[in-house]
Amino acid sequence: MPLPDGNSINTAPLDEGEDTEPLIENDPVPPQCCSARLNLAFLMFCGFSVVYGLRVNLSVAMVAMVNTTDPEPAPNSSVISACPLPPEGDNSSDSFHQPAGIPQYPWDSETQGWLLGAFFFGYLCTQIPGGYLSGHYGGSIFLGVGVLGTAFLTLLTPLAAQMGSYWLFALRALEGFGEGVTFPAMMAMWARWAPPLERSRLMTLSGSGGNFGAFVALPLTGVICQALGWPAVFYLCGAAGCLWAVVWFIFVSDDPRTHPRISKEEKDYIIKSIGPQGTGHGWSVPLLSMSMSVPLWAIIITQMCSNWSYYTLLTSLPTYMDNVMHFDLKSNGLLSALPYFGAWLMSMLSGVVADSIIEREVFSITVVRKLFTLIGLLLQAAFLVAVSYAGCSHILAVTFLTLSTTLGGITASGVYINQIDIAPRYAGFLLGISNTFGTIPGVLAPIATGYFTEGHTMAGWRKVFWVAAGINVGGAIVYTIFGSAKIQPWAITEEERAETDKERSRSIST
Incomplete structure (x- = not known):
């Protein structure tokens, strides 16, 4: 129900533990079409498409960068239980002959793996600092600089490769x-921009750029x-x-209050619906309370479990x-990209x-987050198990793998945006923590995967696939059991506490 003074028309009384977001009854909801918040989501979508393209392009380009992708093939005896070779299989290395003058390097499998x-050695380091600083200063500068810096360094990849594998590793x-810093910065921005009733669609639209970027980049890299x-x-x-990055810095603002092209109607709607939670958290954060928060640990553990299957497929699907x-390399790139389109x-x-x-x-929001997480993880696990029994059927294997990753996309509206439910002001910082884990x-x-498949057997x-499915179920x-979408006590602002006390006093007096 709206508070009597109308200060935060989408915020339920905090002491009652409610996690529903009531409808806006008095003020009209500005349409999303051509709105500033939808434009922001689209620009984020494009940015994460580029970012994931920058992330995965090396995995395909590596085939063309080296003289051979398997300099020491395993003996035939080690693949006794694997599927038989096609009767007239093409030499996969023929798919990526390079134009004259393009260098290639004698990197063995171990060097390629390193x-x-x-990428992940650097990726681990800036999640938490990026989320913390984005929550304090605003996320637009960090998201923009994160993509711009990555893009500029990508331009130097051929030079680094020519200088040697150590230089390329450092790059x-x-x-x-x-x-x-990019995903924590995104979360910090939506804490100020996303009305509670629109969080799921705005955040899944912007974050889905990662899957779309992988889908486009994997086959396109081979063609280029x-x-x-x-x-x-x-x-x-x-x-x-x-x-x-140029477009981003021209058209994006950290806060609807400072956006030069937003309508007054939309600005008022966003500010009122989010309330005091749509402000920066300052320099201090309640670290001790966060470390003792059961809902936060539920998010961290669940994302780790879900990411196990995601990274298993991301790193090992082309090998499988x-x-x-x-499959030949051209088919491999296309079929490896297909699950990301579904997701x-x-x-x-x-x-x-x-x-x-x-x-x-x-x-309630808690039930919705749990329902989408449960359905997504369980269906993904079921089809991973189905892949393990598909045998050498190309059609069944590709179908089950695609369905597994596609249905796993349901969790995008579950655990993966839950940080903004339990602590909107600290959402960027919390995403940095959960992404680090x-x-x-x-x-x-x-x-x-390397340990289990050492003998290259079915x-x-x-x-x-069974281990990934089991971890998903866990x-x-x-x-x-432990998840929640209720705003945590340590995330409540002083302004909200004061409003809650006023509401309690009014209730007692009446």
Whole structure:
């Protein structure tokens, strides 16, 4: 119910523990079409599409950058249980012949692995600082500089590769260092921009750019490598990132209060609906209370569990397509990208459905977040198990893998935006914390996959998918029991406490 003084028309009484967002009864809701908040979501979508293109392009370009992708193939005896080779299989290395004058390097598999993983060494370092500073100063500068810095460094990739693998490793780590601030900065901006009844759709639209970028970049990188040579991949992607940054800095503001082109109607609607939570958190944050928060730990653990399957597929799916299914490189790139297209569509659809359920007050926000997380993780786990029993059927394997990643996109409206529910003012900082923990599976999952698939057997890959599915189920159970969308006591502002005390006094007097 609205507070009597109308100060925060979307905020329920905090002492009652409610987590529903009542409809706005007195003020009209400005349309989203062509609004400043929708334009912001679209620009974020484009930015994260570029960012993920910059992140994954090396995984495909690496095939063209080295003389051979498997200098020491495993003996035939080690693949006894794997699928048989196609009767007239093409030599996959023929797919990426480079134009004359394009250099190639004699990097072995171990060197390639270090280069592909270098990004995460830097990515881990700036999540929490980026979230903290974005919550204090505003997120637009950090998101813009993060993408611009990563794009500029991408332009230097051919030069770094020519100087040696150590230089390229350092460059990729610096790219991860710059990109680490982007998602926390996004969350900090939506804490000031996203009305509670529109959070799911706005945040899933902007964040889904990552899946769309991966979907476009994986096959497009192969085409560019073949037509223009692998250096062109980094020049074109880097230029796209720099161009996006120019548009971002011209058209985006940290806060609706300072946006020069927003209508008064929309500005008032956003400010009133968010209330005091739509302000910066200052320099001090309640670290001790955060560390003891059960809902926050539920988010962290669940995101780690969900990311295990995500990073397993991100790092190992091309290998599975090659070693087990024996797809050629062109088909491999396209089929490896297909699940991300499904996840992009599903995440945006889940955002619209989640907001509709909340707006109609069918379920509380807590129930909606738990429901979308539970359904997404369990369905993803079920199809991962199905992949392990698809055998050598190309159609079944690709179908189950695509369905697994697609249905996992449902969680985009669940646990992955839950930080802004429990503590809007600290959402960027909390996302930095959960993303830091969530990146750990990116380091551990490939190691576990390598251990299970050492013999390149179907039984080994079955273990990979079963372990990922089991961890998914564990995350679903943890979040269903301990998750919450209620604003935590340590996140309540002094202004909100004062309003709650006034409301309690009025109730007692009447």
